Amino acid sequence: MEKHKIIELKGICKSYGGEKVLSDISLDIYDNEFVTMLGPSGCGKTTTLRIIAGFEHPDKGSVYFDGKDITALPPYQRHVNTVFQKYALFPHLNVYENIAFGLRVAKRPEEEIREQVKEMLRLVNLSSFEKRHVTTLSGGQQQRVAIARALINKPRVLLLDEPLGALDLKLRKDMQQELKNIRKQTGITFIYVTHDQEEALSLSDRVIVMNAGEIQQVGAPIDIYNEPVNAYVADFIGESNILDGVMLEDYKVRLAGHTFDCVDKGFEANEPVDVVIRPEDVDVVAPEKGMLTGLVTQVTFMGVHYEIIVEIDHFKWMIQTTDYVAPDSRIGIYIEPDAFHVMKKSEYSDLFGDYSSYSFEHELLSENVDEEALEE
Amino acid sequence: MKKVFSKVYLGLIFLFLYAPLIVMVLISFNSGDSTTQIEGFSLKWYREIFRDHGTLQAFRNTLVLSVLAAVLATVIGTLAAVGIHKMRSKRLRSAVMTVTNIPMMNPDIVTGISLMLLFVFAARMLNLETTLSFYTLLIAHITFCLPYVILNVLPKLRQMDKNLPEAAQDLGCTPLQSFFKVELPFIMPSVWTAMIMAFTLSFDDFVISNFTSGSSYETLTIHIYSMIKKSVKPNIYSLSTIVFFAVLVLLIVYNFTDSADDRRERAIERANLRRERRLRKERGELVEE
Numbered sequence: 001m002e003k004h005k006i007i008e009l010k011g012i013c014k015s016y017g018g019e020k021v022l023s024d025i026s027l028d029i030y031d032n033e034f035v036t037m038l039g040p041s042g043c044g045k046t047t048t049l050r051i052i053a054g055f056e057h058p059d060k061g062s063v064y065f066d067g068k069d070i071t072a073l074p075p076y077q078r079h080v081n082t083v084f085q086k087y088a089l090f091p092h093l094n095v096y097e098n099i100a101f102g103l104r105v106a107k108r109p110e111e112e113i114r115e116q117v118k119e120m121l122r123l124v125n126l127s128s129f130e131k132r133h134v135t136t137l138s139g140g141q142q143q144r145v146a147i148a149r150a151l152i153n154k155p156r157v158l159l160l161d162e163p164l165g166a167l168d169l170k171l172r173k174d175m176q177q178e179l180k181n182i183r184k185q186t187g188i189t190f191i192y193v194t195h196d197q198e199e200a201l202s203l204s205d206r207v208i209v210m211n212a213g214e215i216q217q218v219g220a221p222i223d224i225y226n227e228p229v230n231a232y233v234a235d236f237i238g239e240s241n242i243l244d245g246v247m248l249e250d251y252k253v254r255l256a257g258h259t260f261d262c263v264d265k266g267f268e269a270n271e272p273v274d275v276v277i278r279p280e281d282v283d284v285v286a287p288e289k290g291m292l293t294g295l296v297t298q299v300t301f302m303g304v305h306y307e308i309i310v311e312i313d314h315f316k317w318m319i320q321t322t323d324y325v326a327p328d329s330r331i332g333i334y335i336e337p338d339a340f341h342v343m344k345k346s347e348y349s350d351l352f353g354d355y356s357s358y359s360f361e362h363e364l365l366s367e368n369v370d371e372e373a374l375e376e
Numbered sequence: 377m378k379k380v381f382s383k384v385y386l387g388l389i390f391l392f393l394y395a396p397l398i399v400m401v402l403i404s405f406n407s408g409d410s411t412t413q414i415e416g417f418s419l420k421w422y423r424e425i426f427r428d429h430g431t432l433q434a435f436r437n438t439l440v441l442s443v444l445a446a447v448l449a450t451v452i453g454t455l456a457a458v459g460i461h462k463m464r465s466k467r468l469r470s471a472v473m474t475v476t477n478i479p480m481m482n483p484d485i486v487t488g489i490s491l492m493l494l495f496v497f498a499a500r501m502l503n504l505e506t507t508l509s510f511y512t513l514l515i516a517h518i519t520f521c522l523p524y525v526i527l528n529v530l531p532k533l534r535q536m537d538k539n540l541p542e543a544a545q546d547l548g549c550t551p552l553q554s555f556f557k558v559e560l561p562f563i564m565p566s567v568w569t570a571m572i573m574a575f576t577l578s579f580d581d582f583v584i585s586n587f588t589s590g591s592s593y594e595t596l597t598i599h600i601y602s603m604i605k606k607s608v609k610p611n612i613y614s615l616s617t618i619v620f621f622a623v624l625v626l627l628i629v630y631n632f633t634d635s636a637d638d639r640r641e642r643a644i645e646r647a648n649l650r651r652e653r654r655l656r657k658e659r660g661e662l663v664e665e
Contacts, residue, residue, distance in 0.1 A: 075545040082546045088539035092561040102547040
């Protein structure tokens with residue numbers, strides 16, 4: 001079945017005071033999916049969301065909703081609603097009136113309003129709160145009110161701008177689950193903006209990874225994690241060791257002075273590539289049994305596993321292992337062929353993936369440098 | 377020792393500040409005609425004021441003028457504040473703020489004379505018979521109240537989350553509906569304080585009124601001034617006492633509404649700071665991991 005396109009962005013460009021924020025963003029969003037725009041602050045994800053909501057107008061390009069061009073429509077004529085990061089609840093109204101706001105503006109009969117608000121309060125588990133003043137609510141409760149207020153207009157698309165950014169860790173986890181449930185119950189398309197990659201992976205059907213006003217990769221969370229298109233995405237999503245390698249032929253990649261079997265193909269013979277190896281895909285073995293051997297420089301206990309930094313051929317790898325390894329010991333490592341992910345070289349090559357900057361040794365080093373600089 | 381000295385010092389300051397007012401209030405209850413010798417307690421000067429048509433008329437005039445000036449200045453000033461708040465260019469905004477603040481810094485006498493000259497000039501241009509009247513007085517009062525209104529409302533607008541009007545529009549409000557349903561209720565407390573402030577300023581103004589009122593419309597302050605020119609009797613003191621207490625009550629109301637509001641703002645700000653600190657701590661822990 002052909003999926004129905006609900007929102008379409010075509011060649012969106014936007015700059016503020018000569019500074020480019022979005023360059024040529026094109027994007028399709030389908031009915032009934034949970035899409036996340038993921039990227040560091042300043043990557044243009046919020047601006048993209050605001051363009052869909054109608055708060056910003058693109059310099060170039062158009063926005064389509066259900067096949068119709070809505071680029072010139074003001075926010076109040078669009079069938080999308082927004083949940084803001086800082087809730088933006090109306091402080092002069094109580095919970096009930098905040099949620100009822102959209103229907104009151106639309107001049108719906110009082111009875112319908114009462115019914116709808118009750119239903120929304122049930123949906124966000126705030127049934128006994130309708131008379132409460134919004135300033136007396138906790139952050140999580142305020143965010144629920146904001147979600148209910150945005151959903152009561154029955155939008156086709158709900159836009160969420162880092163809705164959990166101001167909540168603390170535990171509450172954030174609970175709200176993530178709740179958002180998933182709400183989406184399932186309502187069947188509305190969610191477009192979610194976040195800088196938290198874990199949140200993006202666990203919530204979404206599709207993730208859009210953005211950086212510097214450009215889309216880096218669009219795909220299902222598992223594809224983005226397993227098959228990142230470049231070093232930027234590999235580094236931003238999860239932990240990764242990114243090494244320079246050479247693709248000798250199909251299924252053979254050479255890196256760190258060793259030739260490995262892999263499952264990638266379709267590169268030219270002897271093409272230089274970036275190779276991603278996830279920390280959890282590396283097995284620790286005895287030095288004589290290892291494909292490579294290295295010196296353990298740092299061990300951190302993380303609860304479920306240990307995170308160790310191993311120096312192999314002047315490159316620091318991060319490895320996650322459930323077995324304890326002593327610092328300063330020599331270990332061997334073993335990697336399965338399907339653990340290698342080979343990528344073409346990109347503008348982001350050599351910028352990411354080495355864990356020498358990760359260790360506290362590096363921090364000490366940089367402190368020394370600072371002191372030296374001061375002495376001069 | 378140091379403490380005693382500072383207390384005495386403070387006492388002296390208050391004495392110098394309030395002695396004239398205390399003397400005025402005391403003499404307003406004097407039963408004799410003298411303004412230097414207290415003979416006994418009586419309300420006769422108050423009674424006289426309330427029997428004096430000229431004074432009562434001046435009082436009514438002042439009330440009408442001040443209410444109108446306060447309401448109009450508040451409406452115009454609030455709209456101006458909203459406009460200034462929405463300006464995108466920072467340079468333009470600070471330029472406009474400087475221009476609106478100038479009448480506040482200006483000595484009253486300069487404002488008064490310049491307004492009078494403007495009114496005379498305009499009347500000449502328009503071939504009007506009467507130059508100075510109630511209307512010129514009203515315009516003058518609105519003019520000098522405006523910067524105070526803007527200065528009162530603008531900070532409240534700055535406190536407003538800029539997502540608030542956006543949220544309203546997102547839920548179906550036109551920009552105008554959003555202003556009346558969301559923005560105006562949010563800034564309303566400071567609009568009220570601005571109005572009280574404007575009323576007080578208009579009520580006790582003498583200098584600017586004196587230049588712009590003409591002879592047909594006498595305000596209370598002008599009336600008091602003309603009474604002094606005739607003869608100084610305690611009835612001036614009792615009238616001044618009434619004016620003083622009226623203004624005092626308004627100032628108390630003003631401070632009360634303002635400080636209650638400020639307290640709330642400060643509490644919210646503190647809560648936000650606490651939350652931010654907690655979040656930062658949490659992120660710090662994440663980095664340490």
